[in-house]
Amino acid sequence: MEIIIQQLLNAAQLGAVYALIALGYTMVYGILRMINFAHGDIFMVGAFIGFLLATTVNMPLVLMMPLTMLLTAFVGIAIERVAYRKLRDANRMSLVITALGVGIFLENFVRMVVGPQTRQIPAQLPDKILTFGSGLVVTEDKLLIILISLALMTILWLFTNKTLMGTAMRAVADNADVIPLMGINLNRVIAVTFAIGSALAAAGGIFYGQAYSIDPYMGIDLGWKAFIAAVIGGIGSIEGAVLGSFMLAGVEVFTVAYLSSNLKNGIAFGLLILLLLIWPSGIMGKPMIKKV
């Protein structure tokens, strides 16, 4: 029993990181109908900004995390401004390919700056070992990662549902054509979306760098995983992205624990395909209606 709870917590930690990335995918998709292939690399950039702040100036986590999120948000805004805006009304494939190009650029750029080695962000979260009941052992940092992530997701949910800008974002996601008519600045809505998505991904990057390790190419793998989580949940849906992330992480963690780590990807992707055949638009996505 303790082992299962232990594994559930591992899954929750990994799921929290997936969710922080997946939210950026799903928000951008909701607004631009675009798979932002560079998003996984923004997550990686965030992790390395955090790494540099923590190692070069020894910035404490309380400062480092907000600053990293802010800086990464600007990276996201800049990418949208320079590479995507001009293509907003173009063929969607050229947008996707541009995003691929941006992603490759970020990977190689970081690799040139910090080198290809695997690093770890110095542990700053308290990592005291807590023991519950009859032998359930949990480290504090794991709990904190889960809790802070959930807090960030709650803030995002409140933002999109309770604020004017959040309402505008949902309105754009529903129908981008009417927005200029309603006096909302579309460019600003999109910039805010990229900023939030990138900041959340940066938070995910810091957590990942604390719990596991980071390298310039980690965004490819984790980006895909998070994207799949967003698709399972129903891309475009914030709740769906969170749900899908925890599901995917659960499947992965339990596959590694009880079957074989070699089967991790195969089973995760098999599940993805199976779920998409049952719910073609994801679990919480809106079904597509054929218009003639």
Added chain:
Amino acid sequence: MKQHQTTKPMSLITKLRTATPSWSILAIAFLALSGVLELLGDMDYLNQYYLHILIIVGMNIILVASLNLVNGYLGEFALGHAGFMAVGAYTAAVIATKIGPPGLPTLIIALIGSTLAAALIGYLVGLITFKTVGDYLAIITLGFNMIIVNAIQNIDYLGGPRGFIGIPKATNLFIVAICVVLTYTVLRNLVYSDHGRRWISIRENAIAAELMGIDINRAKNMAFTIAAAFAGLAGGLWAQYQQFITPKSFDYIKTTDLLVMLYLGGTGSLSGSILGVVFYTVLMEVLRNVLSMIDPRLAELRMLISPLILVVVMLTKQSGLMGNREWRWFSPRKEENTDESCS
């Protein structure tokens, strides 16, 4: 693109420019050139490095041109091409090492085997894939790519994650050139047939295509299966050239490379695929050489320049370098197309 018919007598230059050599002459010339280069390489007159680049270009042309069937002509966004390449590569590896003695017959059997195996897997994957469209299709094809790679990693007989070693080397530039010509002849025939027109019409307007009596799923799966078959062929060539293959080399990073070359050259254009592959490969090599000539530490810089070029091309010319246009050689000749002589 209007084609003005001039009644004035044509100048010699115009004549030369509009003269379209027949497909077979073009193919034979291409094969002859490759044969000569191969011989020069064998006799050490030509640096092996150049031969290597040409072989890589040839295999990538087969991969990108076949991916173009699905992503360009059919207009879907498939992300799993490297998976079918893996099927072909491992099939060829097994046939070449476990069955025949090294030699041309084994090579041919291995290549046919890898083509058919990839076609079969492609057909089965397509059956499931085309229940969805758009981004969901993209993600399902990516999923199958991962599953194929992951499955190979778990099969000890194929070497698992360590890879498959000791495949006899049978692929050379001339063999690759034959396969390129074969691929392009078939693709060109297909694209300008009912099949190709069905695929393009589905891309242009799926509902209208369906109401023209086109069985959309059948047409899509045919394009997908054929594309997978050629990916398998390229995989077979690859395995018997590299002599050592690992599952990792067929994951989505390879697929991404192919996508970059495809969209750089321009989708929906046979010539675009060639242009994309040649441009990208040559660019990478030139950058490597030029930059390291200036300063060896700069060689890495090409990793930054090439994605930048991709972004710049997309921003300035969204349809890629060729973008739905075609070199004259690659389209059927006017009289084949309209046949005004017999109307």
Added chain:
Amino acid sequence: MNPVLKIEKLTKSFGGLTAVNGFALELAEHEIHGIIGPNGAGKTTVFNLITGVYRPDSGHILLEEKEIANLPPDVISRSGIARTFQNIRLFSQMSVLDNIKVALHQRSNYRLWDVILGLKRFRSQEKVIAKESLEYLEYFGLTNRHNEVAGSLSYGEQRRLEIARALATHPKVLLLDEPAAGMNPREVEDLISFIRKIHHDFGLAILIIEHQMPVIMDLCTHVQVVDFGQTIAAGDPETVTNDPLVIRAYLGEEEVEEHEASGN
């Protein structure tokens, strides 16, 4: 004479909204039949149900006494129904000629192997297809445009090409969805004589949805008025357009009074 197309009790709802409710229709061979009604009355939905784009909730659609309701669109098309769209749906990046060739795709009987190997059967049939396509273009006055991309044609030419493409599938019944939309009276005149010509030359039964009354009045022998998914009047054009129910559906309650007051 048996009707070529017969529809009985056709019903379709989307969510809570019943778009088509108990719709019935009989289209005799070589007849031109009109469907009119206010916007959103469910006319295009009827076309979508006939062509299989939507599946009916209940009811029958019989083409030459064979049930086609619930068949997939491509099968319905091959059994002899073709249509055009309110918002033109050409294959706009393809050449004008290739648009027709797509419609003729069932004329060829070459196999995949013939194409892959470039065999004679493939090449000779391609010539036949090209020739036949050019004949269609000539009939529709589009010959000199055959190499251009369909999307570059003028609006009127695109409408014509869409009809040509529909006819190239060799239909028994042609469905025209607002063929005169966006045309001025002169163009409407041309369209009327054009439809009359193809009706005569191809020997088809035609079903037209149209708002432009001259098209209905001049071409149709029978008109059916649809509102809220139900047929509210049917008969020859003269009778139907003077039906008070019809005038009310079109103009609304108050305007009917004004209409009557002005003695019109």
